[in-house]
Amino acid sequence: MQNIDDEFYERADQHIQLSNQQITEEIGKGKVSASMLFATSRFNAWISASGWETAEELANAKQETIEYFLAEYRKMLEENLDEYIENFEEYMFIPPK
Numbered sequence: 001m002q003n004i005d006d007e008f009y010e011r012a013d014q015h016i017q018l019s020n021q022q023i024t025e026e027i028g029k030g031k032v033s034a035s036m037l038f039a040t041s042r043f044n045a046w047i048s049a050s051g052w053e054t055a056e057e058l059a060n061a062k063q064e065t066i067e068y069f070l071a072e073y074r075k076m077l078e079e080n081l082d083e084y085i086e087n088f089e090e091y092m093f094i095p096p097k
Contacts (some may be wrong), residue, residue: 043068 015036022032048065052058084091 041069 019032019036022030022035048061049058054062
């Protein structure tokens with residue numbers, strides 16, 4: 001990942017904490033995950049649009065923008081899945097009843 005500043009993981013953890021707080025018996029992990037994914041895509045669309053002067057410029061950059069975000073998401077997801085694979089017992093530990 002590029003341009004990671006000192007507060008990068010702290011900001012990410014704050015988003016994760018909010019999502020964890022939203023999980024209830026009525027609203028499961030899947031629904032919260034879908035909301036977070038939508039929010040991330042909405043925010044990234046806004047960030048992308050704010051870099052252009054016209055809708056036409058944004059439209060011309062649409063495919064490149066999509067490819068960039070998909071590639072970055074894929075890298076991050078692969079890194080996080082690898083970390084969970086390597087640390088599964090520690091991260092997913094459920095104490096005995």
